[in-house]
Amino acid sequence: MARRTTRPASPSLPADSPCPCGLAASYGACCGRFHSGQDTAPTAELLMRSRYSAFVVRDQAYLLRTWHPTTRPASVDFDPAMRWSGLEILETADGSLFHATGTVTFVARYTHGGTPGALRERSRFARSDGAWVYVDGAFGDSEDTDA
Template sequence: MARRTTRPPQPAVTDGSPCPCGLPAAYGACCGRFHTGQAAAPTAELLMRSRYSAFVVRDETYLLRTWHPDNRPSSVDFDPGMRWTGLEIAGTTEGSMFHSTGTVTFVARYTRAGEPGRLHERSHFERHDGAWVYVSGTFME
């Protein structure tokens, strides 16, 4: 008989938890306020961080809302075996409150089936109807 193993669930992220994006604020005061719609990310970098956090908490609604409508998929396919473990911002170009486009280069770390991995991407953002949205990404390395 095959032995079935269960993995412990990923810890829940609450408003008082450290924000998954890595900034020194609680989730509710950081990315959580963007996820709930209480505020909009004022820069491309903060949108990127909030999208990473949305993958951590599996907030499909937020991810789709912040995807450019020309490229937006109909749904987000979350890998149930993937656990996001950290984000590092490697660099940004433009993307401030005074720009209409910007890029954010980042490394997102994860584990899948107990094996560590990383996603190194340069994400492209632009303003659409006044709000920052994700347009596309280029994998690095």
């Protein structure tokens, strides 16, 4: 049986690097602690930020672990030509310590094969066994954002 080696086994970002999610903390003190399993995201927004960072570092295990069981794919395919370059949270609704569901609307900027772009999504989150998980998202037009 051939072994697949196209995905790194774990994140490759040093703990003292700036966190890709855009918050002021280092990766290790911010999203890295969620990726490692040291902590779980206490809000839907922090889960969204940590999932964005997981796409940046290509952490398939974390993405799958934080995906709702009813919508979770079998695997995550990372496009080698895709480079995520920034995250902007546009709106949050619910998703706090006191809620069972929440939504986060965001714009994620990227370059694909050297061409810049932006993805706008309104993501739905829910608690599953006490932890926030990503349920699904609706993609929107991001032409109204500053690229």
